[in-house]
Amino acid sequence: MVLCSVECVQRVSQYLRIPPGNLYMSENNILASDDILPNQCVEGFSAIVQALIMNSTSPARHLGSDTEKQALTRQWLEYAVLRINYADNALNSKRILRDLNDALKSSPYITGTEMTLADVVSYHLLHGIVKDLSQQEKAQYVNISRWFDNIQQDDEIRQKLQLVNFDLLNLYL
């Protein structure tokens, strides 16, 4: 099982209000989409998400306002594919939570002071993990909790996902 699935792309495309095209798993077990770019088959989760961003109304808002931030966003999208993708196994998830917790220590969003699609994608990928964390673990990964809580307040991002409760967090800090 991997997390960067068809379903995740569908949710991101719903957030961007861009049709995801014809999504399928290719023979090499790589996510692919036929109709995002004209007459071209886009392969790979990160590539598909980036193609979706480029098709959206304001790519700069989702990718970052300058080239440096855009590069950072792309890197985090790769991180999503290479690492968060496998977070459904307990050992991996601990490491990813630790990494992300460190990354979010000095900035409110993954790529810095702007919310980008890297946040949205990571939120969707991590939702299943964060919602099952105990209160102690939420307090342990307080930077993730804060970030997650902030992201999930946007209805357009959260969509049908369950609102994770962080109300009692400060009792455990």
Add this chain to the structure above:
Amino acid sequence: MAIGDLKTDKGLKELNRFLADRSYIEGWQPSQADVAVFEALGNAALGSNPHVQRWYTHIKSYEHKSLPGVKKVPSILGGTETAPPPKAAKPADDDDDVDLFGSDEEEDAEAAKVREERLKAYAEKKSKKPTLIAKSSIVLDVKPWDDETDMKEMEKHVRSISMDGLVWGASKLVPVGYGINKLQIMCVVEDDKVSVDLLVEEIQNFEDFVQSVDIAAFNKI
């Protein structure tokens, strides 16, 4: 949750705790509440408060005027009243418009009065707060006249001095030489209530026993 004076370490620690699980002071996006706290912080050194630091750099990255919300002292700083309306910022030609708020000035006076009252109440409340009592721990060296002085009796006399805010502690005899010992005695005094000079003088008043009194150590607690 209210946060104390942001200029103090304690206030910063509280803000740090507050921001641990929040990205913004109020709600889920930057607002004037953030700006208010940001300005209240001023140029204060943030110290080792990672959450405050993160929030501070984040808010710094915004154009403050463009943030939504009404500028007021946010509730976490204990404020409920609005800051003085930004009248000065209004362009001057506003004055030519029909004055829809005829009683504006009167209201201002009233608001000022209310504000003054609140400030007064706040100051009163603050003054009632128990202030930290400053205490000092002192070690005194009491020297006798000669080796024939009864040190036990001397200690008894010294300990017989009682003042409000003075507590005697442990004591010991320290040899000085030629069989003479000096009495080293500890005491804790409240700075406001006990004058150390007076205490030394009192001990020296036991002229039969005491030759001199020195302050060996003086530490603020």
